[in-house]
């Protein structure tokens with residue numbers, strides 16, 4: 001079973017006419033944690049109160065949830081509930097940690113330059129995104145309008161298949177983060193929808209802005225780090241060796257394969273294992289200047305691309321030059337009505353759920 005007792009991801013659900021509350025997924029059911037365990041933190045409309053309690057409380061909750069799930073009480077069929085955004089997202093950061101993705105985008109967008117900028121192997125490049133427009137899987141995505149440079153609906157709407165990390169334990173301003181698993185609660189799937197035409201015109205020299213801020217989708221389920229223990233792997237070797245604050249203290253690479261589907265057709269299966277920068281390095285980097293973490297912060301890996309298996313359409317179609325063949329049609333970028341679904345699995349069968357969204361026409 002993909003959501004057995006070894007997985008138990010967390011989400012927020014409601015029954016018709018009832019308030020939101022915290023649940024744990026067990027197969028095709030959701031364990032009502034407030035009913036099963038008691039306690040205000042589980043009767044909350046987001047995971048944030050639980051996230052704020054820290055690792056010892058997370059471990060205790062997981063152990064008690066596993067016992068409760070095994071009894072079979074307080075389980076509600078998923079078909080009877082609505083799933084909501086699981087986290088009140090505090091700040092949202094997006095990295096650019098795939099060597100294949102960064103090299104491909106360099107070749108496509110900057111053909112006369114070196115594919116990688118000189119900084120790329122020295123630090124995990126990232127940007128601050130828009131936390132308030134992170135939406136739960138299943139939320140329809142309205143095609144954005146903007147300058148392309150003439151004003152109108154984006155004609156190059158794209159996806160970015162990413163893995164996201166949810167922060168529980170905060171830091172104080174001026175402090176650096178400690179160990180990765182002291183701060184990070186769990187892992188989720190992210191689609192960083194990107195309007196390539198808006199992005200290309202606006203992002204020089206300050207970086208992505210409206211081309212990526214219209215919506216970012218995340219899975220309804222946050223998989224706790226404990227469930228991914230068996231998927232941990234050494235990160236990819238790095239040359240040059242990064243400075244001391246970025247040196248890996250423990251293996252936080254993850255053996256996860258993403259499956260990207262467009263209108264139900266498999267189009268790519270990138271491996272998170274191949275990422276150049278690992279998530280512990282991302283956390284160390286984003287706090288090295290003393291910037292504080294907040295409970296509910298989300299940081300995403302950046303597009304997960306591996307050799308021959310890219311995580312975006314701009315790479316899959318080489319900027320539209322080589323359209324994708326789907327049954328009875330072709331695609332360069334997304335068309336209205338298209339649905340993109342990203343799932344991910346570890347090699348030992350833990351599912352990260354899915355992040356899905358359908359494109360609505362511009363207004």
Ligand SMILES: O=C(O)/C=C/C(=O)CC(=O)CC(=O)O
Nearest residue numbers: 095096097105106160302303
């Ligand atoms: O290389 C570029 O010019 C642009 C890159 C991106 O749009 C990627 C981005 O948002 C970060 C990532 O997902 O890896």
Ligand SMILES: [Ca+2]
Nearest residue numbers: 160192302303
């Ligand atoms: Ca991105």
Ligand SMILES: [Mg+2]
Nearest residue numbers: 192212215216
């Ligand atoms: Mg986005």
